[in-house]
Amino acid sequence: GIQVEQSPPDLILQEGANSTLRCNFSDSVNNLQWFHQNPWGQLINLFYIPSGTKQNGRLSATTVATERYSLLYISSSQTTDSGVYFCAVFVYNQGGKLIFGQGTELSVKP
């Protein structure tokens, strides 16, 4: 089955710094989502981005489907950005499931 790898596994930033999180996947996908998991475990949708670039405030994401990777950019980080960021991919011929990476744990220090 398809493999999803995220890097780095952990990241510590000072408030105000920028960061880039990466998601590599091993095969063609029909859908890719980025999530932020807050300390209570809730998965919050950030982007639905099977290809191209999207922006939402301080966050933006780019997926290059032909090269099988996606990037999540966080600019001017805030302490509330702390948590775990997951990418997940969906492949029609592998059923209805999302396949998640292992996540990047981000800690933003004041």
Place this chain on the structure above:
Amino acid sequence: DTGVSQNPRHKITKRGQNVTFRCDPISEHNRLYWYRQTLGQGPEFLTYFQNEAQLEKSRLLSDRFSAERPKGSFSTLEIQRTEQGDSAMYLCASSRPSGGPDTQYFGPGTRLTVL
């Protein structure tokens, strides 16, 4: 949309007991998914429904696990004879009918602790 809701939010049980969790998807979402997440890992797929039909089950879903969605609305996940290895966060998600974006929206999860 009121969002996906799950109950209970927390469940502590003793090994060998049965537990049941409920998920209410976003209204008009006909696809419903169950995932399990253990500490330090990403969520792993368990099963999914389109309307009332259970279309796929993961090998993670042993014989002790059963999921239902009798009327195509809410779903229940039952674990019989719980084991300590069942301790995890159980997440439910829903998505719109096919033909639209397959964005999955997740509920807050049910955290299960088996003593």
